[in-house]
Amino acid sequence: MIVSAPVVAAVLPADVDDPRRPSGGNVYDRRVLARLGGVHEIAAGGSWPHPSAADRAALAAALAALPDGAVVLLDGLVACGVPEVVVPEAGRLRPVVLVHLPLADEAGADPALAGRERAVLHAAAAVVATSTWSARRLESLHGLREVPVVTPGADPAPLAPGSDGTSLLCVGSVTPTKGQDLLVGALARVASRPWSCRLVGPLGRAPAHVDLVRRALDRHGLADRVRLDGPLAGAALAEAYAVADLLVLPSRAEAFGMVVLEALARGVPVLASDVGGVREALGTTGSGEVPGLLVAPDARGLADGLQAWLDDPSLRARLRRAARERRATVPGWEVPSAALAAILEGVRS
Incomplete structure (x- = not known):
């Protein structure tokens, strides 16, 4: 379904469609805009949020x-x-700024970005957040009021069959914010148990962090049990989800956690750091069951969650049932597209 929207232009990172650099923000932008008619896209090249003078x-x-x-x-x-x-x-345009995660909340971000972001958002005709947590964060950080929320959807996907519980999957750019180093520390604590883990995501955004993760794997003797697959898309990414028993999201910060919805759309339970909007993404079933485990955002918390998952068949069965029930309520992308179109129409009016 294509939704009519009063958008003359949409300014996106130039790598929005680059299969070597997938991100939740890029997927969100592409899926939502695909359902908004009459959009002229402007591809902004550069290393955002620190572009060159030419960019x-x-x-x-x-x-x-x-x-x-x-x-x-x-x-x-x-x-x-x-x-x-x-x-x-x-002053002459009507800019609407879509914020996935406040810039200063990225791990290791330049603190000066908070002030720069505040100036842009106060000048905008509207600000849109992609989670309730992000909206409240923007309000408290920048003094904004009643920031509207347009949460992500997920593409329909087949049900993952699940196996013995030992196939772990982590999807996200290998960066400090996404916390793969924390996951390696947690896996080292449960190394005596049977499991395998795939880290799926771009390796070029934070090369020093990738090196740190590789060194930690070698130090703990886990290099043969943890695969760094790099970025996957399309059928390859679908295959990774299809054989996964548990999605692990070890992020230090997360506006929402779109990979949580991607896993739940396949009935795959989730173990995640309880940060940002992850709790909102995980949601509950109609009976109030949580389709996963939320833990402290550190190696010990993640290890405790992994130990519980690996050691308790009844827990695995309960979380799988909850994830499959939650699967029925994961929204598609028509819902956020229509919500964003309504916000844009209000700005034009």
Whole structure:
């Protein structure tokens, strides 16, 4: 279904469709915009949120070329770090900034990004968050009021059959924010138990962190049990989910956790750090059951969750039942597309 929307332009990271650099934000942008009709996309090249002078100039020129009064949807990764580009155009355009995760909440982020983001968001005609947690975080961090929320959906997927519980899957860019180093520490604590783990996600966003993870695997003697698959998409990613017993999300920060919905759409339970909007993504069944385990965002908390999962067949059976029941309530992408279109229409009015 295509939803009519008053968007003259949408500013996205240039790598939004790059299969070597998948991210939850890119998937969100692509899935939502695919269902909004009449969108002119502007691909913003650069290492956002720290672009070069040439990349800032290119974005400024693209915005300057838009007609007065145009409604412009901007991905926050691009917009929020460059107030010197966005704010001067906010007087004649109607910018709507879509924030997945506040820039300063990324692990190791430059603290100065908070002030730059605040300037952009206060100049915007509207700010949209992708989780209730993100909305409340933006309100407290930047003094915004009543930020609307448009949570992600998930593509329909076949039910994963599950096996003996030992096949673990972690999906996300290998970065400090996503916490794969914490997961390796947790796996070392349960090394005496049978399991295998796949780390699926780009390896080029934080090379130093990838090196740290590889060294930790070698130090703990786990290199033959943990695969760093790099980025997967399409049939290859679907296959990884299909053979998984448990999705593990060890993030230090997470606005929502789209991979949680992707797992639940297949009936795969989740073990996750209880951070940000993950609890919101995980949700509950109609009877109030949680289809996974939420733990402290550290190696010990993750290890305790893994131990419980691996050692208790009744727990595995209960969480699988809950995940399969939750699968029926995972929304598709038509819902967020329609919600975002309504917000854009309100800005135009």
